[in-house]
Amino acid sequence: MRFGVTVFPGTNCEMDTLHALREALGYEADYIWHQERDLSRFDAVVIAGGFSYGDYLRTGAVARFSPVMEAVAEFAEQGRLVLGVCNGFQILCEAGLLPGALQRNVHLQFRCSWSHLRVENNATPFTSACREGQVLQVPVNHGEGNYFADADTLAELNRNHQVLLRYCDADGSVDPAISPNGSVENIAGISNKQGNVMGLMPHPERAAEAILGSTDGRYIFTSMVNYVTGRTARV
């Protein structure tokens, strides 16, 4: 199992992501520079977080036109797994690989804190290692994670069970007051309709080792590996 981790100018979570995948989880992983077009050696791609192109214009707006994003679109088109974390989620939305957009946090503050996430759908390549309704503890670190989609898009997301994670409290109760950013319907992570592209604002790579306070991020990566390799490993 080999992960590719994209690096744009301004990406800053690629080392954390590579460390989590290689050292904490024991898989193969390599960086993908934003000028690359060949992703054939990878089984899954992670669009790592950060501030690609300084978040100029809009978050992810410039990165989406990089050569690697054309390759990522083809990779996704082939049904292979693409995970966008934080700025990666923003880039996937800008690229049209995920519906909706991410807006400035409703309180205008940058939030760096733990968050709780309720697993809304565990029948996906990204969440199959979780129980439905399981509460994951994973940190957020963003100023623009306020998910927005119009009413029709939201209805479709809900109808197709594309909302995979919602912000909740430690007991799994979803309350708008608990959301770190004001996301519509407390949405923290979604997938595309086909289910092979996921974006989430929280950082699973920062919750992959006990020393960091939580290993719940491993559920996401382990699910992906299970999907690709056909095994059914537990976290």
Place this chain on the structure above:
Amino acid sequence: MLYKAEVKVALKQAVLDPQGSTVEGAVKSLGYKGVSQVRIGKLIEMTVEAESEEQAGTLVTELAKKILANPVMESFTYSLTEVK
């Protein structure tokens, strides 16, 4: 011919504008009355070389749709002035 293009990008009315609300709150706290619906957008200026104003308009529209604005939450308008 050269044209100066000004592209105004604004959040759609249906999209909440936390920055606008905050500025509105600040205006009110300064004691001003009768100010409401503050919205914050972007003004993007550029110089465009084109054979006609129509052609310049087509190019600016294409750029606005492709990169300058995100159609999910933003709308845009533009104006063109010939640079002499």
